[in-house]
Amino acid sequence: MSFYLTALLQGLCFAGVALGIFISMKIFKIPDITTDGSYTLGGAVTAVMLTHKLPFGLILPAVLLAGAAAGAITGFIHTRFKINALLAGILVMYGLFSVNLEIMGRSDLPLINTPSIFTILLISNNADVNTFWILSLFVLTITVLIGYLLKTDFGLAMRATGDSETMIRALGVNTDKMKIIGLALANALTAVSGYLMSQLQGFADINMGIGIVIIGLGSVIIAETLIGWLQITSVWLSLALVLAGAVIFQLVLAFTLDIGVDANLLKLVTALFVLAIVILPRLNFFSKQL
Template sequence: MGLYLTALLQGLCFAGIAFGIYISMKIFNIPDITTDGSYTLGGVVTGVMLTSHQPGWFIMLAVIGAGAAAGALTGIIHTKLKINALLAGILVMTALYSVNLTILGRSNMPLLNLPTLFSALNILTDPNQNSLIILAVFVAALTLIIGYLLKTDFGIAMRATGSSEQMIRALGVNTDRMKIIGLAIANALTALSGYLIAQFQGFADISMGIGVVIIGLGSVIIAETIINWLRITSVWLSLVLVLAGAAIFQWVLAFTLDIGVNPNMLKVATSVFVLIIVGLPRLTSRNA
């Protein structure tokens, strides 16, 4: 049971990535690979500032600002230099590896015995249950903020930019600015996941972001499959399903380990699982 509780905690930590991918890919239709770099950026900024004994609120603001800057840079390269969004993300992700290594100063930084978000409140004696309460409150607040943003006029303009760029441009909306801000928000959320995971696992690592985009993508695909099956149009319910998708994704990986699959094959299992999620609805509709 402890394995599945840990998976749930990791799923809540990865909620930021899931929301970030949801904004970049489902709202703006932009395949943003910056995710791998901005996730690590959030982790290394957290690690360096924790070891410098900076206040928790200041660390969170710094992580959000760093992630937003990375996303905005991708947006500027894509919109102003007219470079393909995928290539723009790859360029920024590649550059962020050197930036992250420079910030961290080494390949790995332990964060044990340092005050973290999870040790700020001791509501329950069990560390995992205590972390669950803290994460649940944190992610609930994050979900409410994103949901409120997407329901505002600005959020509607963001969603319209992804749905019909020419129409919203004809109404006087600067779509380039919308894309830049949207990618900044998406990567700020991704960096928040790095902020949470670094504190949860007790270390920051320069390679922690490799392949992490598949986690967010898998979470969003799970949510999208359910949304399409149930024909859901509510923004709030969609965000809840994206959050649930992040937890389900981690539970599936936990189940894979629980049944005895070699941990070295976990990435293969992850890829197969995402492939099944993507392919099954299409195969089902084709047979129908």
């Protein structure tokens, strides 16, 4: 059962990554690989500030600013120099590896006996229950804020930029600025996942972000599949399904380990699972003609 509890908690931690991928790939149609670097950046900034005993209230804002800066740089390179968004993200992600090493000063930074958000906030005396409720409230707050943003005029302009860039530009909207802000927001959310995960697992590691974009992408694809099957148009329900996708993704991996699959094959199983949820809706027996 511990597999599933861990999967649930990790799924909640990865909600920020899933929301970030949703914004970059589903709203702006930009494949942003900066995610791998900004996730580690969030964890690195968190670990360094915690170990230096800096005021806890400053850590989350610092993480958000760091992640937003990484995304904004990708957006600037893409829009200002007309470099392919995928390449721009790869370049920034690659550069962030060195930045994260410089921030931590080493390849990994343990947080043993260091206060965390899960120890300074007490909702329940049971550590696991306490962690669950803190993560749930944290994720719920972020989701409500993002949902509200997407319903505002600014959020509608963001969504229109991804749907029809030419049209929204003709209406006087600076689409390059929208893309930079969108990627900054997406990577700020991703950095928040690093902030949560480093505290949950008790350390930050330079390699913790490798392949993290696959987890976010898998979560969004699960949500997209459910949105298509259920024909959902509500922004709020779409965001809720993105969160559900993050948890489902982790539960599937937990089930894989629980039935005895070698942990060395976990990344292969992850790749096959993402492939399956991509092609499943395209199979003939899901056609509306039946």
